[in-house]
Amino acid sequence: MKLKELKSNKSFIWKTLAITTIAIMFIPMMYSLFYLKAFWDPYGSLKQVPVAIVNQDKSYSKDGKSYTLGKDLVKKLKDDPSMKWEFVNYNKAKEGVTGTDYYAMIVIPKDFSEKIANSSTGDFKKPKLEYIANKGRNFIFSQLSSKAAESMQNQISTKIAKQTSEVLVDKLYDVKNSIKDASTAQNKIQDGTQKLVNGSGDLSNGLNTAYTGSQALKTGLDTAATGSNTLGNGLLQLSNGNTTITNGLGSALKGSSDLQNGLNQLSNGQAQIVKGSGDLLAGLTAFKTQLSKGTDMNELKKATSTIAQSSNNIINNSKATVTNATTANSEIDSAIAALNKGDSATALSELQKAKNSTTTIVALNAPSQASTDNITSITTIDTAVSAVSGQVQSTLAQTQKTMGSAIDKFIDGANKINQGSTQVYNGLNSAATGANSLSSGLSKLYDGSNKIQTGLNSAYTGSQNLTTGLNTAASKTGELSSGLGTLNDGSKTLNSGLGTLNDGAIQLKNGLNDGYNTINNNLKFTSTGMANFVSNPISLSDKSINKVSSYGEGLAPYFISLSLWLGAMFINLIISVVSMLNLTKNKFLNSFVGKLIVGIGLVTIQSIMLTLSLQLVLGMTSVNNAYFYLNNVFTSIVFFSIMYGLSTAFGVMATPISFVLLILQLSSCAGTFPIETAPVFYRVVNKVIPMTYTVKVIRMVLSGINYSDLSHNLLVLLSFIVIFLLGGFGIKTLRSSIKNGIANENAENAA
Structure with missing residues (x-):
């Protein structure tokens, strides 16, 4: 009864549908515009997000140099507008992160400068920047602030690497000079060892001669001792005879x-x-x-x-x-x-x-x-x-x-x-x-x-002493001869060892000379130049293609596709309601083609409104403005054709099917993260859903076109139109045929 009343009040229904349709026409534009506007450049707006900085570092002096890295970092952050840095004590920062004052806090420890200063002398105790974020409050920002902390760490690491490189290069120059000095000294040492080798050979020969001479000397000393003893006896007899002569001379x-x-x-x-x-x-x-x-x-x-x-x-x-x-x-x-x-x-x-x-x-x-x-x-x-x-x-x-x-x-x-x-x-x-x-x-x-x-008396006494001395000399000469023999053997060993030493000295000399030449040929940079290179070893030449200027522009293909899908879904819903209520008697409008044309016209207007608002409000640009409009229109037509085919085939059930498809596409179209990061199921679904291809085409239109890839994607989208329209029409025809057959059968049974 109520339905009849509604049908009778067609004027009210048309007005309601008209208002609804107008509202639906704005849905894609509003959805994309508002959403993209909110996230168009979130990284450029982080300066309003409060992050607490706690500097507990104490200055440290080493080798006449003062290190105040914590203070230097704070000074640098004060000039950094990337975030809203607030410099507070630890308790306030901790309380603010736990509460609602700060999203995160970064603590510079008290031994920060000390550990960095000592790292230049090999005491590698890494100072730790303490990062505390309230991830539950906003996980995305916690990720961003974590990147900021990492960036801070990288900056400090770069500075440390620069300082360390300067020290290292200076030390390398010291090593170079030391190697040069060592090489010069080693040249002298090698000359000395060569002389030692030559001298040890002469020494060995001399010791051998001395050994032979000492043996002859011992034999001679033995003979001399015997002769000295005989001489003593003769001197004693001569002394006695001289005494007699002296006495006789006295008498004479x-x-x-x-x-x-x-x-x-x-x-x-x-x-x-x-x-x-x-x-x-x-x-x-x-x-x-x-x-x-x-x-x-x-x-x-x-x-x-x-x-x-x-x-x-x-x-x-x-x-x-x-x-x-x-x-x-x-x-x-x-x-x-x-x-x-x-x-x-x-x-x-x-x-x-x-x-x-x-x-x-x-x-x-x-x-x-x-x-x-x-x-x-x-x-x-x-x-x-x-x-x-x-x-x-x-x-x-x-x-x-x-x-x-x-x-x-x-x-x-x-x-x-x-x-x-x-x-x-x-x-x-x-x-x-x-x-x-x-x-x-x-x-x-x-x-x-x-x-x-x-x-004669003195001579006799001297001869006795001489005999004793010669005997002692002969004995000691024997010991000397034995020692010279041992020394001669040792001198031969010494000569051999000095030869080995000289060979090693030559190798060391050559090695030092080669090392100096190598380091001298390769050490062509200053400590400052090397420090700058080590702290920034890669000069990144950004020659990226298909550039995207902002975060919002990167998300735009995803949200444009999503917005146009929603717009097409609602337009199809309105057309289905009109058809279901039989609000028009126009055969063309009630026909399959008529409703298709009406729907295409409406979604075309939606896509144009969406594209225009993105350009005017967000300043979105594309590589080809005509392509941007045409592609959005084509995307709307594809989405409407899919939904119109579904509604033609399944009637009211097309709407929930469309929502299911929407959900699958949101997770599988790779609009945000690369599809390679998703599980296998989503990667399989990605290949058979239309939004995958619309996102790719919009990205190319906005940042750079690969015409081969563009043609491929457009053909795939066109195939979706053909498949769903023909499929929907075929299923409807089949359903009508089945329905008419059942009706005829019922009529015959009733007759």
Whole structure:
């Protein structure tokens, strides 16, 4: 009854449908416009979102440099408008995140600067930025703020990398210089090791020679020790013999002194003899004179007295015959006394004795040729005295006659005595002089002998010490020889080791030189340049194609497709209601094609309104404006054709089917995230739903067209139109045929 009333009130229904249709026409535009506007540029609007920053960092000094990284970070954030940074203490920040004041908080720890400063010297203790977000309040923003914290971390890491790189490069230059110095030093070391190798070879040869020489030296020292011992024994014997010589020289020195004294006395006596012989010669001459004159007894006595006096002088001065001379003197005195008494016999006897004594004197004191002549003279005198004595015994007169010739002989003998005495005297003087030289020489010889004795004693003592020293030297030389043998073996080992060392030194030298050349050839950058490179090693050249200017533009293909789907679904619903209520009697409008055309017209208007609003309100641009409008119109037609085919086939049931399709498309069309991130089911569905292809086409129209891909997607969408329209019409025809068949069957049954 009510339905009949509604049908009767067609005017009211048309008005209601008209208003509804007009409202539906705005649904795609409003849905896309409002939604995209709200999220058109959310990253550019984060400066209004409060995030708490808590700086607990304390400044830290190291190597004369002050580190205040927490303070520097706060200063940088104050100039960063990307978010609403609020710098508060920890308690307030914690309370605000737990409540509603802050979406997140970032805490800079108190040892932040200290750990970063120490990292340059190898103390790798990472400082931690503490990030706390209230994800339950807004998960999406928590993700964004987390990215901000990560960005902060990256900035600090970049700064640390820059500082560390500067230190590292500076150290590399230090290493380079050190390698250069080491290379130079190693060159000198290698030169030294080469010299050591050469020297060790010479040392080995020298030690081998020294070892051989030490053995020969030991043999020589043993021989020398034996010889030194023999020398000591010889020196001892020589010292003993020299002692005997010295003692003999002492005695000879004393005898030479006595000889000298005796010769001096003999010389003096000989001088008296010379004088006495002169006097004797004079007396004899006078005696002869008196005798030739007939000298009387008194003259004879006088002459005899003179002869006696002369003999006495000769006797007194003959040192070697003191005793005989004394006797002769006594006998002559007796002869003189007898002559004084006139006792010529006694006088002759005493003279004979005196003659004997005188003969003895001459024999003892003058063994020379001069003494022989004196003896001859004395003999002559004796003969004369004997003759005188004989004549005296006969007659004094005859004596006087015969004594003349005898006296002549006596005078000749006396003359010879005088000459001989003079020669003896001269000889004694020479002997005395020689005895003096002999005494002086013997004295020097004695002194020299004493010195020789002292030297021999010292030499003997020294020879004993030498023998001991040579024995010790021989023993030590044996030890030296053994040590030199060991040392020689060691020098060979040393030479081998030094050779190995030299080879290693050469390799090290070459390695250092190669290392220096390598690092010198490759270390062509400064610490600042390397720090800048390490902190930002990649220069990103953004040559992206099909650029999208904003977050909203990136989501636009998804929301445009969604909006047009909803718009087409509501338009199809209105047409279905009109058809179901049979509000028009126009056959064309009630036909399949008529309703299709009406629906296409309405969704076309929707798509144009949507596209225009996006351009005017959001400033959305496309690579081709005509393509943008045409594609949106085509998309609306595709979506309406699908829904119209469904409604044609299934009637009212098409609406829930459309909603199911909408839900599947929202999760499977890859409008937000790449389809590769979705589970397998959604990836399978993605290939058979129309919104997958409309999203792709709209993206190309907005950012960049791949015409091959565009053609493919458009053909797929066109196939959706054909399939759903033909399918819907075919199903409706089949349903009508079945329905008519059932109706006819019922009519026949009723008849």
